[in-house]
Amino acid sequence: MDKQFKIKVPCSTSNLGPGFDTLGLALQLFLDVDVSTATDKTEISLTGEGKDYLPRDESNYIYKIYRESCEIVGVTPQPLLLNISSEIPLSRGLGSSGSAVVAGLVIANELNNGSLSRDQLAEIATRIEGHPENVSASCYGGLTVGCLANEKLFSCQILPPGELKAVAIIPEIEILTKEARTLLPNEVPFKVAVNNVQRASLFTAAMATGRFDLLREASKDMLHQPFRKKLIPGFDAILAGAYKAGAHAAFLSGSGSTIVALSSDGHEKIGNAMMQVVQELDYTAKILILDIAQHGYKVD
Ligand code: HSE
Secondary structure (H helix, E strand, O other), X not given: OOOEEEEEEEEEEEOOOOOOOOEEEEEEEEEEEEEEOOOOOOEEEEEEOOOOOOOOOOOOHHHXXXXXXXXXXXXXXXXXXXXXXXXXXXXXXXXXXXXXXXXHHHHHHHOOOOOOOHHHHHHHHHHHHOOOHHHHHHHHOOEEEEEEEOOEEEEEEEOOOOOOEEEXXXXXXXXXXXXHHOOOOOOOOHHHHHHHHHHHHHHHHHHHHOOHHHHHHHOOOOOOHHHHHHHOOOHHHHHHHXXXXXXXXXXXXXXXXOEEEEEOOOHHHHHHHHHHHHHHOOOOEEEEEEEEOOOOOEEO
């Protein structure tokens, strides 16, 4: 019998300053996929981000992940009708790849009657993606702390109290995570490691308890932002603008190029302050004010 269902996956910002490959935060910007098995040939329609250049055949990334996942899940791959609609900009550090991995895997699981649990899917998605923070956020929602050890995912979710929103400035600049990772050092001094352990822990505790006054200090990072910020003109000035306008925290989203500021209020003012820097430097970007996604992927 043919099956039809819809999958909705939130995007994610990750690292959040010091939590490199560890912290993820799900945001209300979504990848939607309508799936139908009523076909003899795979056909993919695309709307939204990437619609003009992403493949519409079986080389599409979501379909490829679905095929790979069939083997893991234990189901025979088949042609699909996919209607993919994405609000998530690609190669901007908002977890578009993690969301696509989750979508492909969930398709395979649904076609095997949902045999694997959310926890199992999050673990498999982490193995495919290589790091846990984006896929954990897209699977569970909220703020997630993820640790991949010996192919096993240890993950925990926090829903920050209050009215925290993310102000995302999304430059036109595309950054491939793979390339941005080559900029990072193989080793760091002990004091750098201590700095990041302290701040990532403080960030997590502050988010759990609503101590947003601690986030500014907690979001300082020495592991990746100092090496990547040259990719985004005016990076320091954008952060300074966000803080001056009242942000609790501001950091590079994933490997960039998006910069995210967190705040309980004054979101438009913060967005305008960040945008002003970009305009003075004569490149383009857009601002999105995003709520935290409290839930991970959904299937209807
Ligand atoms: N933690 C990854 C990185 C996130 O910073 O390379 C990629 O979005």
